[in-house]
Amino acid sequence: MSKGNRLFRGPESHAAEKLSRDALAPFLKDRGYVVIDDKRIQTGVATQQFIVTRTPDGQVLSMRVRLCWRRDGRNPNEKNYSAAQLAAHLRSGGWDATLEHITTRDTKRGLTHNLLLQRDGGAIIFAALIPIESLHDIWNRQREVSDDLQRRGLKGRARKNHAQNGTSPTLWLQDDRTPDGHEVADALWQWPGVIDLAQLTPHAVRPVLVDDTYDDCPTPDYSTLGRDEGERVPVLRSEVRRDPHVRRAVLERAGFACERESCGKSRDFPGFLDVHHILGAEKSDRVYNCVALCPCCHREAHYAPYADDLNMQLLTYAKRFG
Known part of the structure; x- marks a missing residue:
């Protein structure tokens, strides 16, 4: 051509x-x-x-x-x-x-x-x-x-x-x-x-090093657990896109304190609070589906045996802002 x-x-x-x-x-x-x-x-x-x-x-x-x-x-x-x-x-x-x-x-x-x-x-x-x-x-x-x-x-x-x-x-x-x-x-x-x-970090074959350090806790043998210099591996994943303006609005609404009624914890450093999507981020990324929670309450909202009841309480609270 x-x-x-x-x-x-x-x-x-x-x-x-x-x-x-x-x-x-x-x-x-x-x-x-x-x-x-x-x-x-x-x-x-x-x-x-x-x-x-x-x-x-x-x-x-x-x-x-x-x-x-x-x-x-x-x-x-x-x-x-x-x-x-x-x-x-x-x-x-x-x-x-x-x-x-x-x-x-x-x-x-x-x-x-x-x-x-x-x-x-x-x-x-x-x-x-x-x-x-x-x-x-x-x-x-x-x-x-x-x-x-x-x-x-x-x-x-x-x-x-x-x-x-x-x-x-x-x-x-x-x-x-x-x-x-x-x-x-x-x-x-x-x-x-x-x-x-x-x-991504290139994969390399590393030589096997002999560990000659002494473990003074013979039972259990902690030296067999975990690893040093962990190797990074690539992971393909998808996630629901979230609006950063929603996160900021919820944190400001909460006064930067946990919104669970029985908690109210706060800290004076950024990043302490999570924004919890009560019905899931895929269903709704709106302020009336979100609450600001401390890390402990956030874990309870996902994994506690009473998580369903807790989320119902949180949803009733959050809907006031819809």
């Missing part, structure tokens, strides 16, 4: 792409992932890569690999941003129709995730593992954040929306070109279920 008399992609571009794709399997292995399959499909000058891997906790993930823009000294600012295009061109129907097509196509293919990869020199510095079902919502959120930055005049000389890169829908992993540009990338990294595999 050419653009005028210039090659759209030169040999150095294809070489850089191959290096990134070849580096992925060892990268995943270093983080405790078992690569079951690494398939590459060549379509013209384009390469599609699909990885099937087993996570350290036994889940099997099937992902499409998308490479971010290159960092090879073409301009002095390129270390300050990272992004990947999700499609070369818009489909009939516009932006949302294009994103819907991407997610539907990958779901039908049996994919569970997209993996957005940024290599810088010899290192993979970003590896965003994104659930397929979140791709469209994250793109929409980045588009909203970019528009908001534009309205507030916080994008410098840039005028284009981050997510709408010409006719290519784009996801951003980094934008440090302006003081507030990071808010666009934050929308991705803070999304529930998104993991940066590059931040």
Whole structure:
């Protein structure tokens, strides 16, 4: 393919792409992932890569690999941003129709995730593992954040929306070109279920050390319990998104003291109180489903034999603020 008399992609571009794709399997292995399959499909000058891997906790993930823009000294600012295009061109129907097509196509293919990869020199510095079902919502959120930055005049000389890169829908992993540009990338990294595999601690085989310390408590033998220098393992999880404004309103309502009638404990340091969702955060994240509880009362509300009765009392109290 050419653009005028210039090659759209030169040999150095294809070489850089191959290096990134070849580096992925060892990268995943270093983080405790078992690569079951690494398939590459060549379509013209384009390469599609699909990885099937087993996570350290036994889940099997099937992902499409998308490479971010290159960092090879073409301009002095390129270390300050990272992004990947999700499609070369818009489909009939516009932006949302294009994103819907991407997610539907990958779901039908049996994919569970997209993996957005940024290599810088010899290192993979970003590896965003994104659930397929979140791709469209994250793109929409980045588009909203970019528009908001534009309205507030916080994008410098840039005028284009981050997510709408010409006719290519784009996801951003980094934008440090302006003081507030990071808010666009934050929308991705803070999304529930998104993991940066590059931040996981590589697994390493450590030598077995002989413990020659003396335990002066022979019964029981405490030296056999627990471990030192615990190893971090990656965990995939989903959680219900909570509104921080609700938490703040409940704590202020409570006067920063436990709202259980028989308690009322308080401390003069932040973080002492929990905000308990009486009917569960998934059912309602509203002030009239929440109470401020000290850690002991919060545990009782979840695990005590009388938890149901306690939650009924708390709900009766909280409904007064509905």
